[in-house]
Amino acid sequence: MIIFAHCTRSAQKGFGASLGRWEKYCSHELTALGMIVAFTYLKRGRCILVKNLPVVPSAKAGSMAENPSGISWREQHPEINTACNNCLVCTLFCPEGALVEQSGQVSAILNLCNGCGTCAVECPRKAITMVAEYQGAPGVFSSKGCK
Amino acid sequence: MMSVTLLTGSEAAAYGAKLARIEVLSYYPITPAFPAMEKISKFIEDGELKTEFVRVECDHSALAAALGASLAGSRTFTVTTSQGLLYMTEVVYHTAGLRQPVVMAVANRALSAPHSRFPEHGDAISQDASGWIQLFCENNQEVLDTTVQAFKIAESCRLPVMVNYEGYIQSHTLEEVDVPEQGRVDEFLPFMRVSALDVNNPQGINTVTSPDFYMDYKYRQNEAMQQALESINTVAADFGREFGRDWSGLIEGYRMDDAEHAVLTMGSMTGNARIVIDELRENGKKVGLIKVRSFRPFPREALCKLLKNIKLVTVLDKNIVFGAGGALGMETKAALFGFRAVPVKSYVVGLGGRDFGPQEIKKVIALSEENADRETAFEWFGL
Amino acid sequence: MLNIKDLPKDDLFGPGNAGCRGCGAAIAGRQAMKALGSRTIVTIPASCMATLSGNNQRTAWNVPFYHTLFEIAPAVSAGIRASLDAQGIKDVNVVSWAGDAGTADIGFQSLSGAAERNDSIIHVCYDNEMYMNTGGQTGSQTPLYAMTSNQQKGKKTGKKDMLAIMVAHGAGYVASAAISHPLDLFEKFRKAAARDGFSYIHILAPCYRGWDIPTDQSVATARRAVDCGLWELFEVEDGIRARTCEPEFIPVEDYLLPQGRFKNLTVEQIQKVQSDVNRYYGRGEVKN
Numbered sequence: 001m002i003i004f005a006h007c008t009r010s011a012q013k014g015f016g017a018s019l020g021r022w023e024k025y026c027s028h029e030l031t032a033l034g035m036i037v038a039f040t041y042l043k044r045g046r047c048i049l050v051k052n053l054p055v056v057p058s059a060k061a062g063s064m065a066e067n068p069s070g071i072s073w074r075e076q077h078p079e080i081n082t083a084c085n086n087c088l089v090c091t092l093f094c095p096e097g098a099l100v101e102q103s104g105q106v107s108a109i110l111n112l113c114n115g116c117g118t119c120a121v122e123c124p125r126k127a128i129t130m131v132a133e134y135q136g137a138p139g140v141f142s143s144k145g146c147k
Numbered sequence: 148m149m150s151v152t153l154l155t156g157s158e159a160a161a162y163g164a165k166l167a168r169i170e171v172l173s174y175y176p177i178t179p180a181f182p183a184m185e186k187i188s189k190f191i192e193d194g195e196l197k198t199e200f201v202r203v204e205c206d207h208s209a210l211a212a213a214l215g216a217s218l219a220g221s222r223t224f225t226v227t228t229s230q231g232l233l234y235m236t237e238v239v240y241h242t243a244g245l246r247q248p249v250v251m252a253v254a255n256r257a258l259s260a261p262h263s264r265f266p267e268h269g270d271a272i273s274q275d276a277s278g279w280i281q282l283f284c285e286n287n288q289e290v291l292d293t294t295v296q297a298f299k300i301a302e303s304c305r306l307p308v309m310v311n312y313e314g315y316i317q318s319h320t321l322e323e324v325d326v327p328e329q330g331r332v333d334e335f336l337p338f339m340r341v342s343a344l345d346v347n348n349p350q351g352i353n354t355v356t357s358p359d360f361y362m363d364y365k366y367r368q369n370e371a372m373q374q375a376l377e378s379i380n381t382v383a384a385d386f387g388r389e390f391g392r393d394w395s396g397l398i399e400g401y402r403m404d405d406a407e408h409a410v411l412t413m414g415s416m417t418g419n420a421r422i423v424i425d426e427l428r429e430n431g432k433k434v435g436l437i438k439v440r441s442f443r444p445f446p447r448e449a450l451c452k453l454l455k456n457i458k459l460v461t462v463l464d465k466n467i468v469f470g471a472g473g474a475l476g477m478e479t480k481a482a483l484f485g486f487r488a489v490p491v492k493s494y495v496v497g498l499g500g501r502d503f504g505p506q507e508i509k510k511v512i513a514l515s516e517e518n519a520d521r522e523t524a525f526e527w528f529g530l
Numbered sequence: 531m532l533n534i535k536d537l538p539k540d541d542l543f544g545p546g547n548a549g550c551r552g553c554g555a556a557i558a559g560r561q562a563m564k565a566l567g568s569r570t571i572v573t574i575p576a577s578c579m580a581t582l583s584g585n586n587q588r589t590a591w592n593v594p595f596y597h598t599l600f601e602i603a604p605a606v607s608a609g610i611r612a613s614l615d616a617q618g619i620k621d622v623n624v625v626s627w628a629g630d631a632g633t634a635d636i637g638f639q640s641l642s643g644a645a646e647r648n649d650s651i652i653h654v655c656y657d658n659e660m661y662m663n664t665g666g667q668t669g670s671q672t673p674l675y676a677m678t679s680n681q682q683k684g685k686k687t688g689k690k691d692m693l694a695i696m697v698a699h700g701a702g703y704v705a706s707a708a709i710s711h712p713l714d715l716f717e718k719f720r721k722a723a724a725r726d727g728f729s730y731i732h733i734l735a736p737c738y739r740g741w742d743i744p745t746d747q748s749v750a751t752a753r754r755a756v757d758c759g760l761w762e763l764f765e766v767e768d769g770i771r772a773r774t775c776e777p778e779f780i781p782v783e784d785y786l787l788p789q790g791r792f793k794n795l796t797v798e799q800i801q802k803v804q805s806d807v808n809r810y811y812g813r814g815e816v817k818n
Contacts, residue, residue, distance in 0.1 A: 048366075056245055056246050056247075056343050056350075057244065057245065057353050057364055058350040058351060058353070058354070058587075059584055059586065059587045059589040060350065060351075060588075061349035061350060061351065061591060061592045061593070061594075062590070062591070062592045063351075063588040063589055064547060064548070064584045064588045064589055064590035065546035066588075067546070068545065068546035088534045088535065089534065091534075092534065092712040093557060093712075093749050094557075095544070095547070095554075095556035096544060096545060096546070096547065096549075097545045097560055098545070101539065112545050112546060114551050115551060116551035116552035116746055117551075117552070117744075117746030118552050118557075118745075118746045118747075118748060120746065121746045121747065121749070121750055122749055122750070170613065170617075171609060171613050173609065173612075197616075198616070199612035199615050200612075201605075201608050201612050201649075203605055203608070204639060204640065204642065204643030204646070205639055205640075205643070207601060207605075207639075207640075208602060208605035208608075208643055211599070211601075211602035211609065212605045212606065213609060214606060214609065215573070215606035215607060215608065215610040215613070216610060216612050216613035216616075217613075218596060218606075218610065219610045219614060219617075220617065221613035221617070223609075223613075241599055343594075344594040344596060344610060346569045346570070346594060349568075349591065349592060349595070350595075351588075351591050351594075351595045351596075352594070352595065352596040352597065353596060353598070354583070354584050354585050354597060355580065355581055355584070357586055359586070360586050360587075
C-alpha cells in the first residue's frame with residue numbers, strides 16, 4: 001500500500017516532482033531483461049497496470065546494436081582470406097557496419113551481419129567469399145533470395 | 148506597478164508572449180490572427196524581445212518549427228486560426244503526443260466551406276481530441292493573463308496549451324488592459340530548459356511504436372491531462388495572488404448561489420451574458436451564469452458541483468458538431484449523466500459571426516424557459 | 531582527397547539497423563555520419579530510414595535523432611537551428627535526412643521554405659527513386675520508364691531535377707553524391723558541415739527490392755549509374771559549378787538492363803535515354 005500511495009502522490013505533483021527515478025523525461029536505462037517495469041496506479045480501488053515509459057516517446061541511443069535482428073534469418077556470411085591487405089574499402093560499403101578493422105586486419109562482426117554479400121562484390125582484391133549458413137541437402141523451396 | 152493601456156486581443160496575446168520571454172517564434176499569416184504575429188515581430192525588431200523568428204512558408208510548418216525548437220529546449224509560441232489550425236492538425240496531435248509545452252494563441256474563426264472569416268468556436272472544437280489543453284478567454288485582459296498562465300501550465304504538465312479568443316470581436320477590438328511588469332512575470336514564470344534533442348545525451352525521439360506500447364503512452368498522456376485539472380486551478384490561484392486577477396481557473400460560477408436556472412457560456416459571449424444575468428436578477432429571476440474557461444480538460448466535477456441544485460440548464464454553443472450537437476452541450480449532458488437528472492437545453496448560436504449580443508442572450512434564456520419540458524438534442528437560435 | 535584510414539572508425543549510425551540486405555539507405559547513412567560527427571542532430575521524416583532506425587525503445591542512432599511527420603523535416607530542422615541559435619550553441623550540425631518523397635514531393639514545401647530562408651541546415655535526400663517505405667510506388671524522383679508497384683507499365687515522365695531546383699533557390703551548397711563513391715560523399719558532407727546557410731546533398735542510394743537487383747549489387751549499380759552519365763556527381767558552391775567525377779560513359783543499357791524495374795525497356799526507349807545523356811554531356815550521337 002505504501003508503494004501505491006507513493007506512486008499516486010507523485011503522479012499528481014506535476015512534472016518537476018515526477019522527474020524521479022521511475023519517470024525520466026527521455027528513455028530510461030535498459031534493464032538486463034529489456035525495457036519494461038510494470039507500474040501501478042491506484043484509482044478508486046482498481047489497479048491499472050501501465051508500462052513505465054518516458055514522458056517523451058524515445059529510445060536510448062545505440063540500443064538497436066544490442067539486439068540486432070539480421071542474424072536469425074541470414075543465409076550466408078563473409079569469410080575474409082589472406083589476400084586482404086586492409087584497404088578498408090569494404091568497411092565503407094557494409095550497410096550494418098559489421099566489418100571492422102581489428103589489430104591491422106578486417107574482420108566481420110557476425111552478430112551484426114545479415115548476409116547481403118555486398119562486401120564480397122566490392123572487395124578490390126576479391127579477398128572475401130560468402131559462405132552459406134546451411135550446408136546440407138537442398139530443401140523443397142529454393143532459397144535464392146527473397147523478393 | 149502595472150500600466151493600463153488600450154489593447155486589442157491580438158496585442159494582448161502578443162504582450163503575453165513577450166512577457167513570457169519566448170525564445171523561438173514561428174507563424175504563418177492568416178486573418179484574423181496576423182495582427183498578433185505582426186505585433187510580436189515589431190517587439191523583436193525594436194529590440195524589446197530577444198527571440199529567434201522562423202519565417203515559415205505555411206501554417207503546418209509554423210507549428211513544426213515551434214515543435215522542433217521546443218524539442219531542442221526552447222520556450223516557443225505560435226498563433227493561428229481556423230484554416231491554419233486545421234492545416235496544422237497533424238502537427239497539433241503530434242506535439243501533444245510528444246508532450247511538448249508549446250503555447251498557441253488561436254483567434255477563433257469559422258471553418259470553410261462556405262468560406263468565412265468571422266468568429267465562432269468551430270476551429271478549436273475540431274481539435275478537442277488532440278491532447279491540447281484548451282482555455283477560452285472572456286476579454287482582452289484575460290487573453291494576456293491566460294497567455295502568461297499557459298506557459299506555466301504547459302511546462303508543469305508537459306502538455307501544449309491553446310489560448311482561444313474570438314476573431315474580430317476580441318482580436319480586433321480595443322479594451323483596457325493592465326500589462327504586468329516584466330520583472331514580476333519573470334518571477335512567476337521561471338524557465339527550466341529541458342531538451343529532448345541534446346548532443347550530450349543522445350536519444351531517438353518518436354520511434355516507430357508497436358501496439359504493445361502505444362496505448363500505454365496514451366494512457367499516460369491522458370493522466371497528464373487529468374493532472375492539468377489541478378494545475379490550471381493552482382496556476383490561476385498563484386497568478387491571482389501575484390497580479391490580483393485569477394480568472395477562476397477551470398470554471399466560474401457567477402451569481403450561482405441560489406440560482407434555479409444556469410446558463411453556460413464559453414468565450415466572448417460571457418461578458419455579454421453577465422450583463423443579461425444582472426438585468427434578469429434585478430427583475431427577480433433566479434438565474435446564474437457558468438463560464439467554462441477550460442474546455443479541455445473538461446471540468447466535470449467542478450461543473451456538477453455548480454449544478455447541484457439547478458432546475459434548468461441552458462448551454463450556448465458557438466460551434467456545431469454535425470449530426471450530434473453543440474460541443475459544450477454534449478459535454479454538459481455527459482457530465483450530468485449519473486449525477487443528476489435535470490433538463491439541459493442546448494442552443495447552437497452565432498455561427499460564422501452571426502450576431503449574438505445581450506438582446507439575443509436574453510431572448511434565448513426566455514426561449515429556454517418556455518420550452519424547458521421539450522426534450523431535444525439541440526436547437527438552433529438566430530436563424 | 532581524403533584517405534579511408536583517416537576516417538573515424540566508430541559508427542554513429544548503422545549497427546543493428548533493421549534495413550533489408552544491402553540497403554543503400556543504410557550505407558548512405560553510415561558513410562554520411564562518418565563525415566558529420568557526433569555533434570549532429572538528425573531529423574528524419576516518414577521513410578525507410580525512419581523505419582529501419584529502430585522501434586519502440588530501441589534506436590540505431592548514436593546522435594540525437596527525431597522521427598518527424600512526413601512533410602516537416604526541413605521545418606523542424608529550422609526550428610531546432612533557431613533554438614540552438616537562441617542558446618548560443620554554434621557547433622552542432624542540424625541535418626534533415628529525407629527520402630525522395632520527403633524531399634521532392636510531400637516534403638517539397640517545407641524544403642523550399644528552408645532553402646529560401648537560407649536556414650543553416652543540411653538537407654540530405656537519400657534517393658531510392660520510389661516510395662519504398664510504402665512498398666515502392668512511383669514518385670517524382672522515379673526515372674523515365676521505370677516500373678513500380680503502382681505503375682507496372684513504366685513511368686511516363688522524367689525525374690524531377692531537384693538539384694537544379696535547389697540551385698534555383700540560391701542555396702549556397704548543392705551537391706549530388708552516390709554510395710559507390712564514398713570519399714567524394716565525405717568531402718561533400720564535410721564542406722556542407724563547415725558552411726553556414728542552407729546546404730543540399732542528394733545521394734543516389736539503390737534499393738534491391740525496388741530496383742529488382744540482387745542484394746549484393748546496390749553499390750555496383752550506383753557505380754554504373756555514375757559511369758554511364760545518368761547520375762552526374764557535381765557540386766555547386768556559391769554559384770560555381772564543378773563536376774567532381776568524370777563518367778566513363780559506359781552504355782546506359784549496362785546500367786538499365788540488369789535492373790528488373792527496366793526489364794521491359796524497348797530498344798527505342800534505351801536509345802532515347804542514351805540520346806538524352808549524350809545531349810546533356812555534349813558528346814556522341816544524338817537522336818532527336
